[in-house]
Amino acid sequence: MLDNLTNRLARVMKSLKGEARLTEANIGDALREVRMALLEADVALPVVKDFIAAVKEKAVGEEVIGSLSPGQALIGVVHAELTKIMGDAHEGINFNTQPPAIVLMAGLQGAGKTTTVGKLGKFLKENHKKKVLVVSCDVYRPAAIEQLKFVAGQAGVDFFPSSVGEKPEDIAAAAIDWAKRHYHDVVLVDTAGRLAVDEEMMAEIKRLHAAIKPIETLFVVDAMLGQDAVNTARSFNEALPLTGVVLTKLDGDARGGAALSVRHVTGKPIKFAGVGEKLTGLEAFHPERMASRILGMGDVLSLIEEARKGLDEEKAVAFAKKLKAGKGFDLNDFKEQMAQMRSMGGLSALMDKMPAQIAQAAGQLPAGAENKMIGRVEGIINSMTPAERAKPELIKASRKRRIAMGAGVQVQDVNRLLNQFEQTQKMMKQFSKGGMGKLMRGMKGMIPGMR
């Protein structure tokens, strides 16, 4: 059911082999598949319609270059357009004001506002050396203020106490006054979650905004949102002059079509992505990665794309084929794969091509560790005989000792490598059967140091 777009298009594009140009006629079916894929990814229908119209305009007349199939050519257009709509790579917090820079958070209940205040506080303190004050104007939800206090403690930023009897405007005004007198660079103002149809509550946050005149008003949205994201985003955007969006819970497996809906409706930059419950789980937003994710193709295709940019295309294609087939994957391929990873700029660059959650998990590796790890893997495989590489099951205790000696490592290292290889092999098989979900789970075990 949840076929990825690549597979879907492969089906409808079969009939198009050999056509040199994309035409309105030959992409009609394919565009319907794109529409389905976007809807399954929770992109709101009106947004899907606009998007398809834009893609059609771009694609018609496009030449189908070289070895690409018309389907791949169309995906290229779709992907590029989607990435473009997603906006620029990263726009941080605007500090271009008389300090303190005031940041107001807004969003639905449970979106992740309070957690994001903690994450941003930590981020601004550690990466921008800012003196940060946080304050909660959530006088409704039980223990909301305590939650922020706790989170501020974890983030190591200053917390301005408030209480449920107070008015949000008064709380914020007092906090800003305090911040001015204590030379804080930034004040992060948390608010209660609210529904866009709750007129009282929307009026409240409008008043709060008018009172504190924040330089940033960030709309915090859950990446799992469905079709209604478009209504919610429109209402918040109309009620408040939003300056940016924070997309949370991207560590889940939602395809995240809401990102496109929100971006399309508000036109505001997605400034950060929440990728975990912990306060370290905040990242710059990657439009390209998000586009792949929404299309359900953070996989083979972008590897090919990458390879086309001057790397070894044939090898990448062969690798992709093996990935798909899930058979005949031996230690030679494993080594090849490692080498490819290195030539593609290391694991981290490769991970950029993978959906966010893998990339995030990989981010937990210490810097530089990946290349060292790849080097060691190559060393071990190099000291195996060709027969051993083709038939890893031959490698028993005595052979392991020999290989370890040859590579200058411990027997455990050989064992670990064989384990990783086995898991990768299994993962390849799963991938050919079950697609990304299984691949991602498999991936976790494959990379050392990853939980």
Add this chain to the structure above:
Amino acid sequence: MFSFLKKSPADGKSDAKPGVPADAAPVEAAKPGWRERLFKGLAKTRAQWGGKLKSIFSRGKVDDELLEELETLLLTSDCGMEATLHLLDELKKAAKRDKLDTPEAIQQALRDALLATLQPLEQRLDVSTHQPYVIMIAGVNGAGKTTSIGKLAKYFQGQGKSVLLAAGDTFRAAAREQLQTWGERNNVTVIAQESGDPAAVIYDAIAAARARGIDIVLADTAGRLPTQLHLMEEIAKVRRVIQKIEPEGPHETLLVLDANIGQNALAQVKAFDKAINVTGLVLTKLDGTAKGGVVTAIARQCPKPIRFIGVGEQIDDLRPFSAKDFVDALFE
């Protein structure tokens, strides 16, 4: 029609109970009553569906264009591809079989198809089978678990049952305090620990409920995403530990779903079901404009009884699920 949204006038003031902390008061005073807000919310939902439906149905003919517009309608309410195609299929069949050619008849047929899909999910929860009856609550982050527990405590107490809460969210900042506030609002005991082990807290709570002859234990858990495999394993363990003290427990495992969530809700049901054997659903935040149509997809692909719906943030904003009312609300 909206009998499930209505209640006796006296209920409206029930928040002003002893044990309600001072912080609840200004909220009640400042905001319009829940019923008003709910109706405003549902009115919005109705206006959107109703408006579109009217223009569609006034066309009066079953042609491809009409079907495409109906498809649009179902898709924008988060029904998802599979359920939408199924419903349209049913509609086409019915139209052909019964020679439907009036707008009213088409509308009724779609209504019937929706109802036929959702009716099997309407199964009330019977808490009288065990004592203590252990209800475990699970879901993704921010779905509305803790709030739903607060409302459920009120609901069961209203049925004359005694209730005890277990603060099994040992991860999120101030989660315990949040549940304790709900405990105070309901005047019920909350079992909490300093320890970070959710299984231990819930185990203790069940033991306490036994000792005190309590009817129902509501066990909160931390929000988690199905991709966090270690956390899915953790909650599976919580369930196993419950079974050590209550071999047949948990007697109900409720998965809380936010009506704003799109197709990922399906994945949530499947993943949580695999980990902890989900026996019922709570669909929250239906007081907004989100329609929660994803339950039709759930009904088709991984059916679970929808025990309750959440229609606001206040203690009374909980209703048993009624398929007919749910469908009516979409068409009104």
